[in-house]
Amino acid sequence: MQHIADKLGISKSLVSRALSNDAQISDRTKEQVRLTAIELGYPINSSAAIVPSSRTGNVAVLMPRSHLKDAEFWGKVIGGAEEELHRSAFSLVLGGIATDEPVKDGLPSCITDRRVDGAVIMGRVPVGYIAEVMATGIPVVLADVMADSLKLDHVLADNFRGGCEAASFLLEQGHRNLLFAGDSDFSFSFAERKRGAERAVAQFESTEGKAPTLTFVDPILLEGDKLALPEVEFSAALKGGVTAIVCANDSIAFSALEQIAALGLSCPQDISVVGFDNVERCEWIAPSLTSVDADKETIGRRAVELLLRRMERPDARPETLYLATELIKRNSVANIINNFI
Incomplete structure (x- = not known):
């Protein structure tokens, strides 16, 4: 943490409080600390944040708003995710991330208000937005996107x-x-x-x-x-x-x-x-x-499977799954x- 503190010119204790999502620390400071940690190669683990104790029965599928127009590709991934969620008695909440807006403003309200039990993030989402979702304490799995600086479960095609x-x-x-x-x-x-x-x-x-x-x-x-x-x-x-x-x-x-x-x-x-x-x-x-x-449908299904496991076992070691192509x-x-x- 001292390296992060030195980089930003702040105290080590402030870094610690920002990474633990202290409510008294400003959103801007939290974002700067998280991004600096990632830049310096320190992995961020969402399991360290506070996880909501109650369940809503909803899971968010998040992607850049521009991806929502491409139903030909993403529709299959979302369909696979919805099928697996339905089998497990969860409802899917589809949300767009405004990647052209500041990180705090770009997330949908289902995330900022913690109205979901977990999130599958898909597509070309900048790491700052992913870190912001993680900071809420909501379990996160990445599908068809790689963020190797974050200790998260990933599902990708090979x-x-x-x-x-x-x-x-x-x-x-x-x-x-x-x-x-x-x-x-x-x-x-x-x-x-x-x-x-x-x-x-x-x-x-x-x-x-x-x-x-x-x-x-x-x-x-x-x-x-x-x-x-x-x-x-x-x-x-x-x-x-x-x-x-x-x-x-x-x-x-x-x-x-x-x-x-x-x-x-x-x-x-x-x-x-x-x-x-x-x-x-x-x-x-x-x-x-x-x-x-x-195999877009399987990407969606396997991402949900990993998310449900993460919700039950938040301290389990993250996995990266590569699905065979044909x-x-x-x-x-x-x-x-x-x-x-």
């Missing part, structure tokens, strides 16, 4: 293996010039998918004596957290000889298909595309999209092995 599987499949189909479309700074999931694709390319043993290549392009962020490929950079990449694209999510893949058509090319005859998340639209677009399934093969990838014969 994004590294998924990215590796997607790139490996394209290599097996004869593609040697691959493009990864996804900004690793956008999310932990994107970074892991990129790392997996890089591993597949690095480990691939070519029989024709030509080492595969992997280039990169960063999408642009649109309203509602939708991602699209920048036209100029994408066109330049295709002119550089790329024959296949690994997309960090299906939204990027749909953008790729649109731009491929706009350039007068076709998928999969000219360019093969693989997405990630396997949303329902993958099945009915033309061509149907090959995509890595992240490549769903459809019509957006061409086999070009004969091109080397």
